[in-house]
Amino acid sequence: MENKKTSVLNNTLIWFGAGVSIAEILTGTYFAPLGFGKGIAAILIGHVIGCALLFFAGYIGALSKKNSMETTGYSFGKLGSKFFAILNVLQLVGWTGIMIYDGALSVNGIFNTGAWVWALVIGALIILWIVIGITNLGVINSIAMTALFILTLVLSKVIFFGDNSVVQIDGALEEAMSFGAAIELAIAMPLSWLPLISDYTKEAEKPFKATLSSAVTYGVVSCWMYIIGMGAAIITGEGDIAVIMVKAGLGIAALIILILSTVTTTFLDAYSAGESGKTIFPKLSAKWIGVGVTVLGTIGAIFLPMDDITDFLYLIGSVFAPMIAILLADFFVVKVDSSEKSIDVMKMIIWVVGFVLYRVLMNFDLITGNTVPDMIITFAITVIAGKIAAKVQKA
Numbered sequence: 001m002e003n004k005k006t007s008v009l010n011n012t013l014i015w016f017g018a019g020v021s022i023a024e025i026l027t028g029t030y031f032a033p034l035g036f037g038k039g040i041a042a043i044l045i046g047h048v049i050g051c052a053l054l055f056f057a058g059y060i061g062a063l064s065k066k067n068s069m070e071t072t073g074y075s076f077g078k079l080g081s082k083f084f085a086i087l088n089v090l091q092l093v094g095w096t097g098i099m100i101y102d103g104a105l106s107v108n109g110i111f112n113t114g115a116w117v118w119a120l121v122i123g124a125l126i127i128l129w130i131v132i133g134i135t136n137l138g139v140i141n142s143i144a145m146t147a148l149f150i151l152t153l154v155l156s157k158v159i160f161f162g163d164n165s166v167v168q169i170d171g172a173l174e175e176a177m178s179f180g181a182a183i184e185l186a187i188a189m190p191l192s193w194l195p196l197i198s199d200y201t202k203e204a205e206k207p208f209k210a211t212l213s214s215a216v217t218y219g220v221v222s223c224w225m226y227i228i229g230m231g232a233a234i235i236t237g238e239g240d241i242a243v244i245m246v247k248a249g250l251g252i253a254a255l256i257i258l259i260l261s262t263v264t265t266t267f268l269d270a271y272s273a274g275e276s277g278k279t280i281f282p283k284l285s286a287k288w289i290g291v292g293v294t295v296l297g298t299i300g301a302i303f304l305p306m307d308d309i310t311d312f313l314y315l316i317g318s319v320f321a322p323m324i325a326i327l328l329a330d331f332f333v334v335k336v337d338s339s340e341k342s343i344d345v346m347k348m349i350i351w352v353v354g355f356v357l358y359r360v361l362m363n364f365d366l367i368t369g370n371t372v373p374d375m376i377i378t379f380a381i382t383v384i385a386g387k388i389a390a391k392v393q394k395a
Helices: 008-019 022-029 036-064 073-110 115-132 138-160 179-192 207-236 241-248 252-280 286-303 310-334 345-361 371-394
Strands: none
Touching: 008 207, 008 252, 022 073, 022 179, 022 207, 022 252, 036 179, 036 207, 036 310, 036 371, 073 115, 073 252, 073 286, 073 310, 073 345, 115 252, 115 286, 138 207, 138 252, 179 207, 179 310, 179 371, 252 286, 310 345, 310 371, 345 371
């Protein structure tokens, strides 16, 4: 599996599957109070920023042929890489549980047989995807993505061209979120993929094209899902996508959309957890770590409440936004490789500063959101510190 390269089409299909997600649709429902016009503006601005960062993070992995957590060693050293790998595995266990929970709950809203049943079904399918392997999915992924594409077109028609139109009731809901907070929430979803994307681009035959295709495909599809969620919430006054599907009489089509979208997205979380786990324990199989994460996520989805993920998204942002800012500064500007060091203490200190800064900025309503200023400041500190260190070494 590791020796086989992925084509641009493979990577495009992978990230199409990542974008078509119940979690993305549910996050889109939070934008409804802004009204359709402002909501779309916030979604687009946030995704342009987030997906630009996604591209650069993925391109590092494509050029270095390293997975996401291995690339962090470039800035933070071997122990630093393991530290972020541990954090990444934890967030991916959380994501796996959230995705299975959302998918099972939505399916159960249509076919009332018990959410735990659907959690087990979805978990089993994710394990099947992992066992088949990312470079061997080929035809299966193509069929799944084609089905999802057609069915999401149907869902879009129901929401935007049915008896009710979002334009007719635009702005009917009281505004409860600032424009800056909405941009931040739009950035948060692509940002959550930053610690994963190199796990897939590292195998690419054509690094630049595959990475660009991945970021653009994910950005377009994610915006589409956000807008579906926002439109559904404006029409119904609630955030339950299952209600829309029931009213539309989608039936079995709804079942396929909900299960396939959950499986194709959550597979990436579980697979990447395996890749990060390999950074911590090199002798373990990435595939079986991914299976273990899926089992844990399924158990969590059955027994734990996972309804509101906004705080979770912001926590991911505060951890990984400064990490990626430091990595981008080191790889593209400073160009000092710390991967042979045990740990780069200076970079870890800068990361702590970036983490604290992100949490502080959350208290302010900035038009840009807090990810952008946090990353700019962290990036600048890293470049300045790198130049000072270079001068000290020469002296």
